[in-house]
Amino acid sequence: xxxxxxxxxxxxxxxxxxxxxxxxxxxxxxxxxxxxxxxxxxxxxxxxxxxxxxxxxxxxxxxxxxxxxxxxxxxxxxxxxxxxxxxxxxxxxxxxxxxxxxxxxxxxxxxxxxxxxxxxxxxxxxxxxxxxxxxxxxxxxxxxxxxxxxxxxxxxxxxxxxxxxxxxxxxxxxxxxxxxxxxxxxxxxxxxxxxxxxxxxxxxxxxxxxxxxxxxxxxxxxxxxxxxxxxxxxxxxxxxxxxxxxxxxxxxxxxxxxxxxxxxxxxxxxxxxxxxxxxxxxxxxxxxxxxxxxxxxxxxxxxxxxxxxxxxxxxxxxxxxxxx
Amino acid sequence: xxxxxxxxxxxxxxxxxxxxxxxxxxxxxxxxxxxxxxxxxxxxxxxxxxxxxxxxxxxxxxxxxxxxxxxxxxxxxxxxxxxxxxxxxxxxxxxxxxxxxxxxxxxxxxxxxxxxxxxxxxxxxxxxxxxxxxxxxxxxxxxxxxxxxxxxxxxxxxxxxxxxxxxxxxxxxxxxxxxxxxxxxxxxxxxxxxxxxxxxxxxxxxxxxxxxxxxxxxxxxxxxxxxxxxxxxxxxxxxxxxxxxxxxxxxxxxxxxxxxxxxxxxxxxxxxxxxxxxxxxxxxxxxxxxxxxxxxxxxxxxxxxxxxxxxxxxxxxxxxxxxxxxxxxxxxxxxxxxxxxxxxxxxxxxxxxxxxxxxxxxxxxxxxxxxxxxxxxxxxxxxxxxxxxxxxxxxxxxxxxxxxxxxxxxxxxxxxxxxxxxxxxxxxxxxxxxxxxxxxxxxxxxxxxxxxxxxxxxxxxxxxxxxxxxxxxxxxxxxxxxxxxxxxxxxxxxxxxxxxxx
Numbered sequence: 001x002x003x004x005x006x007x008x009x010x011x012x013x014x015x016x017x018x019x020x021x022x023x024x025x026x027x028x029x030x031x032x033x034x035x036x037x038x039x040x041x042x043x044x045x046x047x048x049x050x051x052x053x054x055x056x057x058x059x060x061x062x063x064x065x066x067x068x069x070x071x072x073x074x075x076x077x078x079x080x081x082x083x084x085x086x087x088x089x090x091x092x093x094x095x096x097x098x099x100x101x102x103x104x105x106x107x108x109x110x111x112x113x114x115x116x117x118x119x120x121x122x123x124x125x126x127x128x129x130x131x132x133x134x135x136x137x138x139x140x141x142x143x144x145x146x147x148x149x150x151x152x153x154x155x156x157x158x159x160x161x162x163x164x165x166x167x168x169x170x171x172x173x174x175x176x177x178x179x180x181x182x183x184x185x186x187x188x189x190x191x192x193x194x195x196x197x198x199x200x201x202x203x204x205x206x207x208x209x210x211x212x213x214x215x216x217x218x219x220x221x222x223x224x225x226x227x228x229x230x231x232x233x234x235x236x237x238x239x240x241x242x243x244x245x246x247x248x249x250x251x252x253x254x255x256x257x258x259x260x261x262x263x264x265x266x267x268x269x270x271x272x273x274x275x276x277x278x279x280x281x282x283x284x285x286x287x288x289x290x291x292x293x294x295x296x297x298x299x300x301x302x303x304x305x306x307x308x309x310x311x312x313x314x315x316x317x318x319x320x321x322x323x324x
Numbered sequence: 325x326x327x328x329x330x331x332x333x334x335x336x337x338x339x340x341x342x343x344x345x346x347x348x349x350x351x352x353x354x355x356x357x358x359x360x361x362x363x364x365x366x367x368x369x370x371x372x373x374x375x376x377x378x379x380x381x382x383x384x385x386x387x388x389x390x391x392x393x394x395x396x397x398x399x400x401x402x403x404x405x406x407x408x409x410x411x412x413x414x415x416x417x418x419x420x421x422x423x424x425x426x427x428x429x430x431x432x433x434x435x436x437x438x439x440x441x442x443x444x445x446x447x448x449x450x451x452x453x454x455x456x457x458x459x460x461x462x463x464x465x466x467x468x469x470x471x472x473x474x475x476x477x478x479x480x481x482x483x484x485x486x487x488x489x490x491x492x493x494x495x496x497x498x499x500x501x502x503x504x505x506x507x508x509x510x511x512x513x514x515x516x517x518x519x520x521x522x523x524x525x526x527x528x529x530x531x532x533x534x535x536x537x538x539x540x541x542x543x544x545x546x547x548x549x550x551x552x553x554x555x556x557x558x559x560x561x562x563x564x565x566x567x568x569x570x571x572x573x574x575x576x577x578x579x580x581x582x583x584x585x586x587x588x589x590x591x592x593x594x595x596x597x598x599x600x601x602x603x604x605x606x607x608x609x610x611x612x613x614x615x616x617x618x619x620x621x622x623x624x625x626x627x628x629x630x631x632x633x634x635x636x637x638x639x640x641x642x643x644x645x646x647x648x649x650x651x652x653x654x655x656x657x658x659x660x661x662x663x664x665x666x667x668x669x670x671x672x673x674x675x676x677x678x679x680x681x682x683x684x685x686x687x688x689x690x691x692x693x694x695x696x697x698x699x700x701x702x703x704x705x706x707x708x709x710x711x712x713x714x715x716x717x718x719x720x721x722x723x724x725x726x727x728x729x730x731x732x733x734x735x736x737x738x739x740x741x742x743x744x745x746x747x748x749x750x751x752x753x754x755x756x757x758x759x760x761x762x763x764x765x766x767x768x769x770x771x772x773x774x775x776x777x778x779x780x781x782x783x784x785x786x787x788x789x790x791x792x793x794x795x796x797x798x799x800x801x802x803x804x805x806x807x808x809x810x811x812x813x814x815x816x817x818x819x820x821x822x823x824x825x826x
Contacts, residue, residue, distance in 0.1 A: 044655070044656070045659060046656040046660065054663070072372065073734070074368075074733075076524075076733055077521060077523065077524055077733055078521070078524060112513070113518070165508075166511045186782075189508060191508055194649070195592060197647065198461070199466070201646065202461075202463065202465050203462075204782060214647075216667060216669070216671075217669025217670065217671040218671075219671070220670060290665030292667060324512050
């Protein structure tokens with residue numbers, strides 16, 4: 001009895017303080033957002049990142065409340081660099097955000113001149129994590145990662161490995177795996193993941209590495225040998241991780257949202273809270289799952305650490321295997 | 325599978341879904357007809373709005389826009405020698421001379437009927453043969469695609485025009501433009517001068533608009549004398565239904581160009597302009613009077629317009645089954661599908677048959693609608709545009725072109741680039757350098773280079789890989805045939821002439 005009263009008291013105290021906080025902090029950002037929030041996407045309308053930005057934007061509006069509106073602005077070009085650069089240079093007032101792709105956004109600061117670095121952004125939240133996979137065609141003689149690596153070791157540098165492009169998660173996956181297995185692949189950068197996949201299906205290359213979402217819908221045509229993540233994916237629970245097969249490699253694509261560095265504290269925390277609220281949004285989760293994407297919300301400082309570690313991996317790979 | 329096709333029909337026939345196709349076709353014709361605006365752009369603009377729409381309404385509009393724009397591009401190509409879309413370049417070869425001879429109305433009628441037929445064939449192929457043709461796509465790896473590009477380049481010979489040297493210089497300029505940007509194999513930057521905007525290469529629309537739309541538009545401004553607006557406003561057309569029986573003699577071209585269009589459509593990465601060039605070339609080769617081509621031969625218009633529409637639905641075969649967007653338009657359409665949770669791939673047909681097959685029906689309807697909407701309405705109303713005073717028309721075109729080029733990537737850089745190409749195009753025009761080899765050089769040069777290097781990379785530097793597959797061997801045989809046949813026939817003719825003389 002006494003316990004119950006105490007619990008009720010505690011709960012009401014929490015509710016009260018929450019209310020008090022809400023009233024207190026309201027005036028601080030009462031005028032934000034007072035105009036549409038622009039999300040800059042460094043890729044064309046209709047691409048994977050663009051669709052993600054539009055879907056998440058819809059839920060972000062609800063999470064922010066106050067009739068907030070989110071508008072997507074496409075600034076395609078140079079592998080996303082034009083978009084990332086313009087986010088970094090925008091006014092840090094919370095009305096300009098941008099989508100951010102890791103490791104690609106950081107990788108290109110090493111292999112070419114870039115007007116931003118890892119400190120140019122305020123990291124709001126990562127939204128999607130799409131681990132890389134190692135794939136062969138269903139007709140391929142390789143049934144395990146081990147068999148594939150064995151073949152590669154027979155004549156290092158001859159086994160064809162299809163990639164979507166250089167300097168991205170596909171390329172890094174191949175490099176990291178080659179290093180872990182102490183061999184080399186013949187890297188073949190196609191013009192996009194779907195071209196790489198088609199060459200694989202047609203038997204023009206022996207193997208390929210691509211994000212897990214790229215293999216969804218091709219279950220009868222492709223054989224996924226390994227997921228390059230620390231645990232199995234819910235999309236393909238029967239596929240073992242590379243780690244399970246003895247090669248400790250983790251690589252994948254992360255897509256999230258950043259703002260120019262130096263957001264006012266209240267706006268920053270309000271945006272972070274809105275993203276945090278998306279973490280258990282069932283509708284968003286389902287909508288992303290239909291596109292083969294796993295919702296993986298990482299907010300604030302944790303996201304910043306993620307970006308820094310991805311940047312370090314890219315820097316190291318660039319140092320050891322400069323690709324141009 | 326064909327049961328699914330019938331099951332999908334009722335929902336497509338609902339008023340809202342049908343209306344979406346009608347609106348799409350009309351919008352597509354307008355967008356295609358305005359130089360600088362393209363189907364890709366129209367569909368990108370549409371994408372954000374499709375969020376709240378029923379999938380079939382959204383997809384119906386896209387199907388309509390795609391088909392409509394492919395025909396719409398021929399309207400300015402015929403009337404002003406300004407191709408509205410890259411795929412309409414080959415249409416201007418004979419369409420514009422016809423317009424100068426006062427047969428512009430007939431040229432547009434041939435264009436609309438051919439476009440509709442190409443579109444219908446393409447839609448039927450998509451409906452009935454998508455899964456087997458996807459297997460054909462898989463036969464074409466980098467090696468095979470390289471040979472297709474070489475085959476296409478053999479078409480350059482006839483595009484060179486009277487002065488072979490000038491033609492080759494034009495072609496070389498096109499290939500040079502294709503070199504700009506990051507090398508796709510090594511990532512090295514070529515001719516970018518540190519500009520991020522050049523890293524992805526030069527968009528074909530920027531080049532095309534600069535070379536093709538600006539010089540004629542400036543020409544319109546130069547023309548001080550006011551035109552005889554009384555007569556140009558009417559295109560002297562008879563009703564399209566009366567004109568159709570007279571066109572039936574083009575049936576061979578229709579069949580041939582449809583096949584070429586569908587074939588190019590299912591190739592990964594090739595687009596409508598390549599289809600139009602190839603089919604124009606083949607039709608000319610098969611013709612009894614090839615010397616009349618380029619001077620106002622309606623069959624040339626038929627060849628080009630049939631195949632660029634036959635490319636539309638066919639391009640969706642690899643897009644839907646393999647997720648490879650063959651053209652820029654197909655890429656944007658895939659985004660439209662993705663928004664509605666429709667992941668392209670073999671599973672798409674199994675998981676969402678009502679939408680996929682409904683989409684196919686909409687392609688068919690869009691193609692049929694072209695005859696009614698394009699023939700009767702659009703052709704006559706666009707002809708009225710010609711009644712505008714010439715300087716006004718020129719000014720309108722130039723401002724449209726600015727808007728169109730700016731909106732490709734939303735930046736002024738492309739506009740400046742386009743102006744640069746406009747300057748080059750203006751002088752090329754005055755110095756009588758042919759323009760088509762530039763376009764062909766840009767499209768096929770880049771295509772050939774990238775695939776050759778991919779093939780060699782796969783083969784580990786061994787050139788033998790280029791003749792390793794049966795498909796590659798067949799393609800090499802076809803190229804040899806095409807290149808050597810005219811030589812043999814000329815040899816035989818000269819020998820015969822010698823004998824007569826001797």
